[in-house]
Amino acid sequence: MTSIAPVRPSGTPDLTAEPSSPGFDRYLAAARAWGGRVAPLLAALRAIEPQTLLPLPGGGSTDERFRRLARIAEADLTAARVLEPHVDAVAIMAEAGRNDLSAAKGTTWGVFAAEAPGAAVQAVEDGGRWLLSGRKAWCSLGGELSHGLVTATTLDGATRMFAVELTPPAVRAEPAAWVARGLAEVVSGPLRFDRASATPIGGAAWYLDRPGFRWGAIGVAACWWGGCLPIASALRERVRARPQDALGAARLGELHRALEAGRLAVRDAAARIDAAADGRADDAPDLAALAHSVRGIVADAVVVALAAARDVLGPAALAFDEGLARRCADLELYVSQYHRGRDDASLAAHLGDGDLAW
Numbered sequence: 001m002t003s004i005a006p007v008r009p010s011g012t013p014d015l016t017a018e019p020s021s022p023g024f025d026r027y028l029a030a031a032r033a034w035g036g037r038v039a040p041l042l043a044a045l046r047a048i049e050p051q052t053l054l055p056l057p058g059g060g061s062t063d064e065r066f067r068r069l070a071r072i073a074e075a076d077l078t079a080a081r082v083l084e085p086h087v088d089a090v091a092i093m094a095e096a097g098r099n100d101l102s103a104a105k106g107t108t109w110g111v112f113a114a115e116a117p118g119a120a121v122q123a124v125e126d127g128g129r130w131l132l133s134g135r136k137a138w139c140s141l142g143g144e145l146s147h148g149l150v151t152a153t154t155l156d157g158a159t160r161m162f163a164v165e166l167t168p169p170a171v172r173a174e175p176a177a178w179v180a181r182g183l184a185e186v187v188s189g190p191l192r193f194d195r196a197s198a199t200p201i202g203g204a205a206w207y208l209d210r211p212g213f214r215w216g217a218i219g220v221a222a223c224w225w226g227g228c229l230p231i232a233s234a235l236r237e238r239v240r241a242r243p244q245d246a247l248g249a250a251r252l253g254e255l256h257r258a259l260e261a262g263r264l265a266v267r268d269a270a271a272r273i274d275a276a277a278d279g280r281a282d283d284a285p286d287l288a289a290l291a292h293s294v295r296g297i298v299a300d301a302v303v304v305a306l307a308a309a310r311d312v313l314g315p316a317a318l319a320f321d322e323g324l325a326r327r328c329a330d331l332e333l334y335v336s337q338y339h340r341g342r343d344d345a346s347l348a349a350h351l352g353d354g355d356l357a358w
Contacts, residue, residue, distance in 0.1 A: 020068075021052050021053070022052060023048040023049055023050075023051075023052025023053045024052065024053050024054065024068055026044060026047070026048055027041075027044050027045065027048060027053060027072065027079070027083060028071060028072060028075060030044035030079065031072050031075040031076045031079030031080075031083075032075045032076070034076075034079070035075070035076035035078065035079065035323070035326075036076065036078045036184070036185065036326055037078070037185060038078065038082060038141065038144065038185040038186060039144075041078065041079050041082045041083075042082065042108050042141075042144060042145075045082070045083070045086055045108050046105065046106050046107070046108060046146075047105060048105065049103075049104075049105050050086070050087070050090045050102050050103070050105075050107070050109075051090070051099075051103065053068075053083070053086075053087055053090075054068050054069070054087050056090075056091050056094050057091055057212060057215040057216075057219070057273060058211065058212065058215060058273055058274060058277035059274070059277070060274050060278065061274075062215070062270040062271075062273045062274050063267060063270035063271065063274075065087075065219065065270075066218065066219060066222035066266050066267075066269075066270050067222070069083070069084060069087075069219050069222040069223050069226065070222045070223065070225050070226030070229075070266075071226060072223070072226065073222070073223040073224070073225070073226030073227040074226040074227065074229045074230065077182075077183065077223070077227045077327060077330035077331060077334060078183055078185060078186060078330065080223040080226065080227065080334075081140070081183055081186045081223070081330075081334060082141070082186065084219060084220060084223055085109065085110045085111045085140065086108060086109045086110070087219075088111050088216045088219065089102065089109035089110065089111050089147075089148075089149050090102045090109065091212055091215070091216065092111065092149055092161070092201065092207070092212060092216075093149075093163070093201060095202075095210055095211075095212045096201045096202045096206070098163070098199075098201060101163050101199065106146070107146045107147050108141075108144075108145045108146050108147070109145060109146075109147050109148065109149065110139065110140060110141055110142060110145045110147075110148045110149070111148070111149045112136050112138070112139045112140075112142065112148050112149065112150045112151070112191065113149075113150075113151040113161070113207065114136075114137055114138035115137075115151075116137035116138065118135075119134075119135045119136055119137035119190060120134050120135065120136075120153060121133070121134035121135065121136050121150060121151070121152040121153065121193055122134050122152060122153055122154075122155075123152035123153065123154050123155075123160060123162060123198065124154075124155065125154075129197060130162060130197070130198045130199070130200055131195045131196065131197060131198065132150065132152050132162060132164060132193040132195070132196045132198045133193050133194055133195055133196070134152070134192075134193055135174075135190050135191070135192050135193070136150060136190060136191045136193065137190050138188050138190075139173070139188065139189060139190060139191040140186055140187070140188040141186060141187065141188075142166060142173050142189065142190075142191040143166075143173030143187070143189070143191075145166055146165065146166060146167075147163060147164065147165055147166060148163075148164050148166050148191075149161055149162070149163055149164075149201060150162050150163075150164050150191075150193075150198070151207060152198075154204065156204075158204035158205060159204070159205060159207070159208070160200055160201075160202070160203070160204055160205075160206070160207070161200070161201040161202055161206065161207040162198035162199060162200055162201060163198065163199040163201055164193070164196050164197070164198045164199075165196075165197070166191070169194065170193065170194055170195060170196035170197065171191060171192070171193055171194075171196050172191070172192045172194075173189060173190075173191055173192075174189060174190045174191070174192055175189065176188065176189025176190065180333055181329045181333075182326075182328075182329035182330040182331070182332055182333035182334070183329075183330050183333050183334060211273075211276075211277070211287055213287075214287035214288060214290065214291040215273055215287075215291075217291040217295060218266065218269050218270075218273075218290070218291050218294050218295070220295070220337065221262070221266060221294050221295045221298040221299075222266050222298075223334070224262075224298050224299065224301075224302050224331070224334060224335050225259065225262045225263065225266060225298050225301065227302070227327065227330065227331050227334065228255075228259055228262075228301060228302060228305040228331070229259075230323075230324070230327060231255075231305045231306075231308065231309050231324070231327065231328070231331075232252075232255055232256070232259060232305065234309070234313060234317070234324060235248075235251065235252050235255060235308050235309070235312055235313065236252055238312060238313060239252045239312075247312075248312045251308045251311065251312050252308070252312075254304055254308070255301075255304050255305055255308050258300060258301035258304040258305070259301050259305075261297055261300075261301065262294075262297050262298040262300075262301040265293065265294045265297045265298065266294055266298065269290055269291075269294045272290065273287075286350050286351075286352060288346070288347075288350040289347055289350040289351055289352075292343050292344070292346055292347035292350070293347060295338050295343065296338070296340075296343060296344065296347070299335050299338040299340065302331055302335045303335075305331070306328055306331060306332060309324065309328050310328075
């Protein structure tokens, strides 16, 4: 099993010697070439067979899956933000036994499961067909993707997931007042559904109850982790150029500790996911507690990285280095998916008596 690689003393992540695949290599090249630009990244995804991008989680190569997500985020966070829901959708459909829906090239997928006041989607079965109607908030790139996995409420009040082709007039992207400085082209606005034909994925409540829901959350943390690596490299270069800067060196050491803790947490989670999935684990982990812990550890590392960029690299780097400035803005918005405090409270609710045993 491969692993997310630590940062070498030279400051360059040791990622090049790891196994890869043609589809992943092609998207990684696009991430490096088209950083921050959604249209060419989606074009690259459309040209790649979905199954060649990343291994599926829970199949023995979860560590490699997370490591590849980190590599994309190291190259460009917009590219990671485009890729992660696409491959998450592929994994969700595989978990539901519906590989047939995502096997073809030419499709781009999103996962739209957020709930917001005043935005709800109803699912109605009509003559053997499922139809979705209503408004869904926080649909990232909803107007640019070909397909989406959408949660909706059935007439009996249950929440189910559906695969939907995102084509007008049945599905329309509503205007969004997207003013974000980070992930500026990953517009997250509402979608309007008007009796859109839909294919059910799993049964009632399946989406939230399945193990893969937590696996996917850890995959997002792998993206956050990878997004910090160029900041760590820039900080190391600054400290080496100023050997008398003891405070800068201290911040570099602090960041290294935080990133190493995040790397080990993601790597351990991958091993535990695979062990539980194939029955090798004596005690299957509480996946909610595992996901909350890993995400919190990596989110803390992001805070350390952003503070170090501000305090050590300073305003000149953030004002005149386009790549670094965009990366910091991207990271700040991306990691806001972690709800500090609320997620820790949820973690506490899932803790058992033996969770801190060694």
